[in-house]
């Protein structure tokens with residue numbers, strides 16, 4: 324069933340599958356056909372569709388209170404913030420809704436810190452970003468995207484951003500000057516195709532930013548919360564940034580929940596009235612986010628991502644040279660470059676869909692796998708078998 328959507332604006336080109344229900348790693352279309360979801364809402368569904376623990380937390384909260392606004396306190400926000408701060412080993416949490424809002428908040432906090440703490444002259448603060456980045460879709464954020472589709476015809480653009488190559492610590496060090504407030508990077512670039520920087524890069528970014536008095540902001544919206552086999556991708560190099568930007572899986576695939584997490588000397592620069600959101604930190608979001616944090620606090624999901632990722636990596640590596648030109652994998656997160664002679668990423672995605680596996684292409688020749696961390700090894704094996712068949716056909 325193609326399920327055309329004549330009244331939906333065409334800002335997406337979805338695969339022609341119409342999902343009617345979902346459970347764990349599986350979705351069912353309007354005709355009752357089942358598909359293994361190997362995208363998992365771009366990592367927003369790390370714990371699977373309708374995870375019973377998370378749905379339970381949401382249902383309980385639906386029967387109590389859903390929205391208070393931040394004009395009043397709710398009994399859910401502080402416990403959620405305390406748990407998330409503990410998970411991040413930081414002091415403060417600023418809750419928002421979408422990832423892009425967390426990024427915008429991070430930018431505002433970094434600038435305010437730049438002026439109020441570092442004493443950068445007014446309106447001069449700069450933030451260094453990496454080429455190939457994806458941080459969201461607002462006008463400020465697309466201002467420092469280098470993806471023409473994301474950016475073209477959406478100017479005028481926000482000044483104050485400097486782009487350096489991803490993975491090149493020397494270039495980053497060179498770009499820093501007295502007006503630099505922050506460096507903001509994805510520790511692994513998800514949308515770019517699960518691009519993993521050279522080993523030691525994050526460590527050097529940490530050293531350079533510390534030495535030069537510049538904030539290190541890690542956009543862990545996609546890479547964080549268990550996906551890479553650690554709570555945060557930065558932890559793969561034992562690195563702790565000054566600020567985490569979180570989103571996607573923080574909402575358990577149920578509600579949009581994002582957050583900026585940092586110590587008081589950074590996030591404490593924001594005063595009442597300077598930033599906010601009607602829905603940010605609402606009781607329903609806080610209850611679900613808290614349940615997500617409790618699940619991650621056990622370490623079980625990180626361990627699972629590590630073990631399953633190793634298993635998946637072995638299977639995928641065997642496809643290199645067999646229609647696949649390269650595989651990048653971090654935990655249960657893989658970018659697979661498809662040999663152009665067997666088709667585009669989109670064509671492979673459509674063929675996989677016909678075989679009951681849902682994936683998403685990115686940047687032409689790459690397909691990205693980010694299955695729920697709840698998936699079974701046998702299900703991963705089956706998905707890779709389908710890929711093998713598609714590559715051979």
Ligand SMILES: *Cc1c(COP(=O)(O)O)cnc(C)c1O
Nearest residue numbers: 421422423457458459542544545
């Ligand atoms: C998805 C994503 C965002 C934007 O999140 P939205 O909730 O779509 O606004 C920002 N940064 C990264 C790294 C992402 O993957």
